[in-house]
Amino acid sequence: MLQVNNIEVTYMNIIQVLRGVSLEVGDGKIVALLGANGAGKTSTLKAISGLLKTEEGEVTGGSINFDGKRIDRFSAADIAAMGISQVMEGRRVLGHLSVEENLLVFAHNRKDRKEVKNDMEMVFEYFPKVKALRRQMSGYLSGGEQQMLVIGRALMASPKLMLLDEPSLGLAPLLVQEIYEIIQRINAEQKKAILLVEQNAVAALGIADYGYVMENGRVVLSGPAGMLRDNEDIREFYMGLSAVGSQKSYREVKHYRRRKRWLA
Amino acid sequence: MTFFLQLIVSGFSLGMVYALIAIGFVIILKCSKAFNIAQGHFVMIGGYLGFTFLVTFHLPVWASLLAAIAVAIVMGLLIERLTLRPLIGQPVLAVIMMTIALATVFEGLATLIWGGEYKAYHGVLPTITLRIGEISVPPEMLIGIMVSVVTVAILMLLFRYTKSGLAMRATAEDEQVVQSAGIRVTTVYALSWVIACVVGVISGIILGGVSGVMVGMSQVGLKAFAVVLLGGVNSIGGAIIAGITLGMLENIAAGYLDPLLPAGGGLANIFPFIVIIIVLVFRPHGLFGLVEIERI
Ligand SMILES: Nc1ncnc2c1ncn2[C@@H]1O[C@H](COP(=O)(O)OP(=O)(O)O)[C@@H](O)[C@H]1O
Numbered sequence: 001m002l003q004v005n006n007i008e009v010t011y012m013n014i015i016q017v018l019r020g021v022s023l024e025v026g027d028g029k030i031v032a033l034l035g036a037n038g039a040g041k042t043s044t045l046k047a048i049s050g051l052l053k054t055e056e057g058e059v060t061g062g063s064i065n066f067d068g069k070r071i072d073r074f075s076a077a078d079i080a081a082m083g084i085s086q087v088m089e090g091r092r093v094l095g096h097l098s099v100e101e102n103l104l105v106f107a108h109n110r111k112d113r114k115e116v117k118n119d120m121e122m123v124f125e126y127f128p129k130v131k132a133l134r135r136q137m138s139g140y141l142s143g144g145e146q147q148m149l150v151i152g153r154a155l156m157a158s159p160k161l162m163l164l165d166e167p168s169l170g171l172a173p174l175l176v177q178e179i180y181e182i183i184q185r186i187n188a189e190q191k192k193a194i195l196l197v198e199q200n201a202v203a204a205l206g207i208a209d210y211g212y213v214m215e216n217g218r219v220v221l222s223g224p225a226g227m228l229r230d231n232e233d234i235r236e237f238y239m240g241l242s243a244v245g246s247q248k249s250y251r252e253v254k255h256y257r258r259r260k261r262w263l264a
Numbered sequence: 265m266t267f268f269l270q271l272i273v274s275g276f277s278l279g280m281v282y283a284l285i286a287i288g289f290v291i292i293l294k295c296s297k298a299f300n301i302a303q304g305h306f307v308m309i310g311g312y313l314g315f316t317f318l319v320t321f322h323l324p325v326w327a328s329l330l331a332a333i334a335v336a337i338v339m340g341l342l343i344e345r346l347t348l349r350p351l352i353g354q355p356v357l358a359v360i361m362m363t364i365a366l367a368t369v370f371e372g373l374a375t376l377i378w379g380g381e382y383k384a385y386h387g388v389l390p391t392i393t394l395r396i397g398e399i400s401v402p403p404e405m406l407i408g409i410m411v412s413v414v415t416v417a418i419l420m421l422l423f424r425y426t427k428s429g430l431a432m433r434a435t436a437e438d439e440q441v442v443q444s445a446g447i448r449v450t451t452v453y454a455l456s457w458v459i460a461c462v463v464g465v466i467s468g469i470i471l472g473g474v475s476g477v478m479v480g481m482s483q484v485g486l487k488a489f490a491v492v493l494l495g496g497v498n499s500i501g502g503a504i505i506a507g508i509t510l511g512m513l514e515n516i517a518a519g520y521l522d523p524l525l526p527a528g529g530g531l532a533n534i535f536p537f538i539v540i541i542i543v544l545v546f547r548p549h550g551l552f553g554l555v556e557i558e559r560i
């Protein structure tokens with residue numbers, strides 16, 4: 001369904017962050033994309049969804065195919081319309097809009113009102129907490145509720161493939177478990193393929209079929225989820241023994257922020 | 265009392281025009297984050313279009329309005345496509361500079377097409393007058409109130425209940441999210457500029473009926489700045505309430521205080537600017553601005 005072939009990604013024509021990333025997501029599969037902060041996971045998702053183009057990023061090498069079509073030159077809106085729905089990192093709810101309006105924004109391109117209504121009910125079934133808050137201004141929801149809302153609204157676009165960027169970020173372990181169970185159900189019951197980006201490898205590999213590990217803009221390891229779970233390197237990697245690496249990338253992030261402030 | 269009520273009515277009609285112009289500002293602020301310096305010039309063009317359709321072409325009021333709206337729609341689409349779309353991703357300052365350029369171009373166009381002269385057309389309006397007790401509402405004011413109230417109502421419904429309105433509100437919140445929802449922001453921008461042009465042109469026709477048209481009429485844009493500040497730069501509802509409030513206050517202040525001034529008048533012209541200064545000093549975020557939602 002989705003093939004990412006050896007892509008390179010460059011920001012502002014100079015900062016190359018992906019150096020040949022390849023991965024594949026099959027129909028109805030959950031694929032985990034793991035890696036430390038700054039490894040390039042988000043950039044990979046944005047390359048797929050086309051959102052890269054909205055922040056001066058570009059796929060400068062390789063290609064991305066979805067359902068047999070090459071999509072890496074398409075706009076974000078067109079890619080979304082083809083059936084790829086990205087849930088961005090950091091719970092980007094449309095804060096001054098109600099919960100229901102947040103859901104409806106994602107059904108913008110759909111003509112059949114009845115189907116949209118059904119899908120809204122479907123979202124509410126998966127997330128009863130969200131249903132109870134349907135008329136609330138979404139900016140006032142708690143972190144967990146907002147995460148549920150952004151996953152739910154991605155479903156409203158009726159996508160074939162969902163790209164989830166760190167859905168566990170900043171949530172309490174119990175909530176993470178709840179959300180992961182729902183992600184698994186959505187995959188099984190709605191037949192949505194899912195590309196799941198996480199730093200939380202334990203949670204992600206718990207529900208994934210297959211996994212990739214990224215480091216410094218490259219895929220360094222991949223295999224069936226079960227195999228990755230038992231892999232020594234993975235255990236080590238996520239037990240914090242690569243602290244030197246993550247510290248370096250933290251400095252890079254800070255550097256980039258400073259740069260951006262000056263350039264903005 | 266009659267004098268006061270008369271001031272209230274004319275203040276309301278003026279206030280609705282301010283509200284319309286302010287809506288134009290707010291819509292562009294929401295999508296482009298920039299003050300559209302040319303908003304007042306859309307008003308001026310509207311006044312001249314009113315003259316052309318009502319006087320030169322002898323069209324009835326409704327047909328003139330529709331014709332002017334059609335011109336405004338084309339104007340909005342052209343402006344967005346030719347001058348603002350190329351600036352997407354550029355700093356806000358570039359957008360503001362572009363609107364300054366547009367303002368100047370419109371001034372030039374008005375001079376080229378209409379000779380830049382003073383024109384008036386209240387004479388050709390139908391002579392309907394509304395009397396409520398002692399107060400009488402002259403035709404240009406009556407038509408103005410009807411048209412502006414209907415326009416504002418339609419816009420409110422559009423924002424609240426249509427897909428396009430929802431897309432506009434969503435785009436004002438987070439453009440990236442909106443694109444990830446499959447919505448083309450360029451379409452939303454185009455719609456925003458069309459609405460800004462349409463409300464500007466409608467205000468121009470109304471104002472032209474009341475006080476005539478000239479190139480300097482674009483000044484009213486600056487007066488509507490006061491409304492935008494008062495209403496909060498990102499709130500349509502605030503713009504409407506503030507517009508009506510300012511229109512009434514300006515009329516009442518001028519009505520009662522002008523005779524006391526040494527020159528015997530002129531307060532109406534500076535009143536909105538006094539309001540701008542006061543608001544900026546005491547409530548820099550306006551009275552009705554959306555509150556930032558802070559969550560940690
Ligand atoms: N918009 C941007 N402009 C420039 N550099 C960026 C931008 N977004 C991310 N980067 C850089 O790209 C690298 C990878 O970031 P990202 O894809 O967000 O990684 P991850 O999601 O794995 O943490 C980081 O070094 C980051 O600083």
Ligand SMILES: [Mg+2]
Nearest residue numbers: 041042043089
């Ligand atoms: Mg990331």
